[in-house]
Amino acid sequence: MARVAIVTGGTRGIGEAISLALRDAGYTVAANYGGDDAKAAEFTKRTGIAAYKWNVADFAACQAGVAKVEADLGPVDVLVNNAGITRDGVLMKMTYEQWKEVIDVNLGGCFNMAKAVFPGMRDRKFGRIVSIGSINGQGGQYGQVNYAAAKSGIHGFTKALAQEGARAGITVNAIAPGYIDTDMVAAVPADVLEKIVAKIPVGRLGKASEIARGVMFLVGDDAGFVTGSTMSINGGQHMY
Numbered sequence: 001m002a003r004v005a006i007v008t009g010g011t012r013g014i015g016e017a018i019s020l021a022l023r024d025a026g027y028t029v030a031a032n033y034g035g036d037d038a039k040a041a042e043f044t045k046r047t048g049i050a051a052y053k054w055n056v057a058d059f060a061a062c063q064a065g066v067a068k069v070e071a072d073l074g075p076v077d078v079l080v081n082n083a084g085i086t087r088d089g090v091l092m093k094m095t096y097e098q099w100k101e102v103i104d105v106n107l108g109g110c111f112n113m114a115k116a117v118f119p120g121m122r123d124r125k126f127g128r129i130v131s132i133g134s135i136n137g138q139g140g141q142y143g144q145v146n147y148a149a150a151k152s153g154i155h156g157f158t159k160a161l162a163q164e165g166a167r168a169g170i171t172v173n174a175i176a177p178g179y180i181d182t183d184m185v186a187a188v189p190a191d192v193l194e195k196i197v198a199k200i201p202v203g204r205l206g207k208a209s210e211i212a213r214g215v216m217f218l219v220g221d222d223a224g225f226v227t228g229s230t231m232s233i234n235g236g237q238h239m240y
Contacts, residue, residue: 004073005219006066008032008056008113009083011043013182014132017208018080018215019049025216027078030069032056034083034105056083056109057101066116075124076117078219081110081131081154086184091145099146106150110157118161118170127170128219131158132211133230134176151176155230162228171227173218178234181205201236 005022009015010031019031031051033040040051050072054065070076084106087098110131121127134151141148155174162172179185179196185205188196197205214231217223232238 001074002026002028003077004028004030004069004075005078005080006030006032006069006076006113006117007080007082008109009034010049010080011036011040011051013184014177014180014208014211015080015082016043016047017212018082020047021209021212021216022078022080022219023047023049028073030073030076032065032083055105056081056112057104059112059115062109062112062116066113070120075120077121077124077126078128079113079117079130080215080219081113081129083109084132084134084150086144086147088144088147090142094146102146103150103153106147107153107157110154114161114172118165121165121170122168125169127165127168128223129161129165129170129172130215130218131172131174132177133158133174158230159228166227169224171218171224173227174230175211175214175218176230176232176234177206177211178232178238179205180208180211182208200234204235206233206235 005027007015007019010019011033019029022029029049031049033051033053034055044051052065052069054061085102087102114129131154133154158172158174165172211233214233
């Protein structure tokens with residue numbers, strides 16, 4: 001029986017690449033999304049991957065969403081916490097709402113989703129949790145105190161939860177992407193993006209599929225000795 005995987009933010013960008021890689025490897029995939037119904041419907045029609053709508057910042061919605069996925073597809077073996085947003089601004093201009101929204105989605109979503117799937121994984125003595133951090137959670141970034149704090153928190157969350165899951169056959173890891181060629185990065189002004197690329201030793205943006213390959217390694221049945229780790233995929237931009 002195919003393993004069941006949930007990918008949050010799984011219908012676009014890095015999340016879409018991860019959903020497709022899991023599907024192609026034989027997993028049964030549920031792609032979570034938060035808002036764009038038309039985009040999600042197009043994604044499902046094009047890929048055959050079921051899309052499920054809920055806000056990962058909402059604890060009760062995550063409990064209900066996971067229950068729905070399990071009723072439809074079976075017990076969840078793999079969770080990829082990919083959902084994330086930006087609300088950039090320097091601290092002097094950042095509102096509390098901008099701070100809280102990013103923390104609640106990017107970091108709180110990891111807690112909410114792990115809380116929903118962890119008991120079942122523990123009972124079955126197998127689970128794979130991979131959370132998508134960021135190079136900016138490792139090195140910081142001007143104008144992103146909210147985003148950098150949330151992504152940095154993911155790395156600590158990963159190390160702590162890995163210790164709880166280890167004896168139950170649950171591995172917990174993170175991936176810290178550098179600058180990847182997605183819609184989020186495409187929104188960066190061209191002159192700023194040019195300066196970013198100039199600082200990447202390999203001389204280009206990363207591809208979403210390159211992040212997906214990292215995820216596929218970490219969720220594999222034969223990756224049981226890798227836990228509490230952060231895999232940096234950033235073209236050498238930040239070596240940590």
